[in-house]
Amino acid sequence: MTSNVAAISISDDSDDRKARLASAGVILKGGRVPMEPFICEGGPVTIGDAEIGPWNAIGRFSYINSGFIRKSVEIGRYCSIGRSVTIGTGTHDIAAISTSPVLSPASNIVKYADPIRKKSVVIGHDVWIGDHAMILTGVTVGTGAVIAAGAIVTKDVEPYAIVGGNYAKPIGKKARFPQHLCDALIDSKWWELPLQVLRNSPYGSPTDFLEWLAVNSQGVKRDPFFSRVHRI
Template sequence: MKQAPNCNEPFPLQGYNKLCFLKNVVKNPKIEIGDFTYYDDHDDVANFEKNVRYNFDFIDDKLIIGKFCSIASGVQFLLNGGNHLIQAISSFPFAIFGHGWENAMQDKAYPVRGSITVGSDVWIGHEAVILPGVTIGDGCIIGAQSVVTKSVEPYTIVGGNPAKPIKKRFNEEEIETLLKIEWWNWPVDVITQNIQLLTSKDIKALMQVHQQLKSA
């Protein structure tokens, strides 16, 4: 039987250090990455963590990414540390400058829209930007240079600024089936045995494998 790649190997492509399995490279505890999710950077994979912007310890938010995601070079995730007041007279962050302005935020708080959550088997294209509080469902595709301001339903292709749905990858019944299957949670040896199936369009056959696993 063929052996799957080692998800604990930082650089799975021999002699190539511009693509990494992210969980082995990211060090910030506020960033959670699932197995086999990879990042491909034109220059240095360390850019991924640099591109998780406004990630401050004093704000209770995270970036959570599932398994088997494909993340292209230049993708940016903007967390809540970059938020300003938008309903006040001024959006200027007076308090951070001190010198008599420290009390500007007394009894006030900057808006926090929540963590960014990316499901499994998501492809995020070149230089896309994901804003705070966004949830991207399993199986989504985010077009290159898109700006994702709102959550995206599973298995949806979106693109543009702001990103808008282009189409669903499958019909609703097929999506419901795929969300039940959650193939990314199968044992790695089962995934390896069914690589040809996972790169086909045969959802019914995939469901049969899922049912066999459940009954085993």
């Protein structure tokens, strides 16, 4: 007796998923494939040897060298994530008879940082995360922030703040720029501008860039964050 059910090759499924990811602009540098669903904007996102769990969303021009992104993490555009970085950690009930999540309802496993968007970790745009950093579940990292190598981040990080240590706290000059420049850069939403426009701007100086943008922003078509969504 013969079966009419066609055999399905796991490797064929993997190849098909890699092809679909590639068509959405996801560049896989390592051997691992993000778990389903993976959410992106249809532009270049580079993933090295990183384990990517389900329901993670990564914006255009961001990359991660290696590490682990647990679940329901949102990462903005132009983020630079180093090696062996962990984003999102499991939560366990230490008041119960057992800390094992096997005994917990599924709704209690992930603690959301953003109850509206249902994200366990929210990372803004242009965030630089150094090697071996760990960002715990429930944390929001503001746009422009810098997380030093080896930092363990347990609390929210303000936009353009520079933090490091265990547990992470402001270091050095505390922020990349004076507060008025930080506010102006966030208000500008420069990450919505076309890449070529940014490359032609005086991006090396925030002051020069903002002055340039005030003169040259008219007629430039913007692309709001996740205005186009690819769920793969």
